[in-house]
Amino acid sequence: xxxxxxxxxxxxxxxxxxxxxxxxxxxxxxxxxxxxxxxxxxxxxxxxxxxxxxxxxxxxxxxxxxxxxxxxxxxxxxxxxxxxxxxxxxxxxxxxxxxxxxxxxxxxxxxxxxxxxxxxxxxxxxxxxxxxxxxxxxxxxxxxxxxxxxxxxxxxxxxxxxxxxxxxxxxxxxxxxxxxxxxxxxxxx
Numbered sequence: 363x364x365x366x367x368x369x370x371x372x373x374x375x376x377x378x379x380x381x382x383x384x385x386x387x388x389x390x391x392x393x394x395x396x397x398x399x400x401x402x403x404x405x406x407x408x409x410x411x412x413x414x415x416x417x418x419x420x421x422x423x424x425x426x427x428x429x430x431x432x433x434x435x436x437x438x439x440x441x442x443x444x445x446x447x448x449x450x451x452x453x454x455x456x457x458x459x460x461x462x463x464x465x466x467x468x469x470x471x472x473x474x475x476x477x478x479x480x481x482x483x484x485x486x487x488x489x490x491x492x493x494x495x496x497x498x499x500x501x502x503x504x505x506x507x508x509x510x511x512x513x514x515x516x517x518x519x520x521x522x523x524x525x526x527x528x529x530x531x532x533x534x535x536x537x538x539x540x541x542x543x544x545x546x547x548x549x550x551x
Contacts, residue, residue: 369395370395370404399503418430418434421434445489445492447531448479448489448492448493449492449495450534450535451477451479451526451530451531451534451535452476452477452479452492452493452495452526453475453476453477453495454534454535454537454538454547455477455524455526455530455533455534455537455547456533456537457474457524457546458474458475458477458524458537458546458547459471459473459474459475460475460540460545460546460547461545462542462545469500471499472496472499472500473496473499473500473520473522473523474522474523474524475499476495476496476498476499477495477496477523477524477525477526478493478494478495478496478513478520478523478524478525478526479492479493479495479526479527479528480493480525480526480527480528481493481528482528485528486510490506490507491506491507491509491510492506492509494509494510494512494513496513496520496523497509497512497513497516536549536550537549538550
């Protein structure tokens with residue numbers, strides 16, 4: 363977000379230098395960033411970030427900044443640990459597609475190298491439907507709130523996707539060794 367904003371400011375200054383203040387209304391139309399796809403995405407990111415910072419300040423003022431940041435840090439640490447685990451198991455499971463660079467297939471990597479983690483509805487809500495990880499890998503521009511609908515709409519094309527359940531998570535942590543000869547993940551001996 364910050365890199366995109368700095369890029370936008372740089373673009374704005376160069377446009378004003380070239381065309382004066384008359385160039386200002388067209389700044390958003392003429393600026394293309396590698397950090398977001400559309401101007402609407404920029405505004406969404408900006409308002410989200412402003413809202414988050416405002417809530418941090420309000421919560422700090424309400425609870426006391428020290429108490430708020432300690433609580434926030436503990437919650438974020440545990441949340442990060444849980445989501446790292448979820449991310450890990452969605453790529454490391456029995457039969458996961460893994461391949462050296464030569465001959466690697468983007469589609470196979472997305473469909474067979476990432477899983478559909480079937481979770482209870484409350485976990486789907488908290489994780490923004492990232493259990494539909496295979497769809498995310500097919501197209502990262504699909505918003506999280508559309509991952510489930512896209513998965514369901516294309517279920518007939520996703521027959522080869524590995525379905526994992528919460529109970530499968532512990533067994534996935536065994537698949538961390540890469541075997542070059544077989545192009546596969548193997549269990550720790």
